[in-house]
Amino acid sequence: MSIANLEHEIADLGGTENGARHLRVVNDHEKVNLPAAERAVRDLLVALGRNPSSPHLADTPRRVAKSFTEMLTPREFDLTTFPNDEHYDELVLARDIPVQSLCEHHMLPFTGVAHVGYLPGERILGLSKLARVVELFARDLQVQERLTVQVAGWLQENLAPKGVGVVIEAEHMCMSLRGVKATGSRTITSSVHGVLREDGRSRQEFFSLTRGS
Numbered sequence: 107m108s109i110a111n112l113e114h115e116i117a118d119l120g121g122t123e124n125g126a127r128h129l130r131v132v133n134d135h136e137k138v139n140l141p142a143a144e145r146a147v148r149d150l151l152v153a154l155g156r157n158p159s160s161p162h163l164a165d166t167p168r169r170v171a172k173s174f175t176e177m178l179t180p181r182e183f184d185l186t187t188f189p190n191d192e193h194y195d196e197l198v199l200a201r202d203i204p205v206q207s208l209c210e211h212h213m214l215p216f217t218g219v220a221h222v223g224y225l226p227g228e229r230i231l232g233l234s235k236l237a238r239v240v241e242l243f244a245r246d247l248q249v250q251e252r253l254t255v256q257v258a259g260w261l262q263e264n265l266a267p268k269g270v271g272v273v274i275e276a277e278h279m280c281m282s283l284r285g286v287k288a289t290g291s292r293t294i295t296s297s298v299h300g301v302l303r304e305d306g307r308s309r310q311e312f313f314s315l316t317r318g319s
């Protein structure tokens with residue numbers, strides 16, 4: 107399926123006595139066909155002039171297929187949100203969330219960190235969930251720009267905060283290992299919504315916090 111059609115089934119699991127609300131988040135990608143992937147890796151080895159029957163490579167197709175399956179399958183999770191009873195209205199920022207994704211142009215990894223912040227509206231969420239939202243979109247064939255936009259857009263839609271901002275800094279193996287061989291070069295992308303987009307001071311605060319000390 108194409109990335110543009112990526113959708114996530116969200117089942118409302120209902121509330122609990124303390125006002126917590128749980129949304130089960132499930133990705134609806136087609137499942138990986140493991141035997142077909144193994145055959146394809148074996149074919150790729152042959153095409154690359156290697157001998158997949160050699161004892162050193164005998165188990166490689168299985169390992170590669172399994173690795174790609176893992177890298178392309180986000181884990182299901184419950185998005186738990188709570189009422190913002192204290193009317194907290196300052197920026198909540200999770201810095202340095204690990205990002206591991208696969209560039210869709212080369213199928214090589216890009217890795218780095220995401221800084222995800224939001225200005226709470228009616229509800230707040232468990233901070234660990236921000237990392238799960240990043241993973242939800244990162245375990246895919248991606249470009250960094252789209253990944254950034256998807257995480258911000260998803261949070262805006264499902265949490266309805268007053269504002270949300272996402273900054274991703276990542277190194278792309280396709281830039282480090284081949285082509286320009288720009289080892290250590292990091293690409294920075296950002297996406298902001300709501301107050302973080304429209305209000306100059308909030309926007310500035312968000313971006314200065316993501317840069318750290």
Ligand SMILES: [Zn+2]
Pocket residue numbers: 209210211212213214278280281
């Ligand atoms: Zn690439």
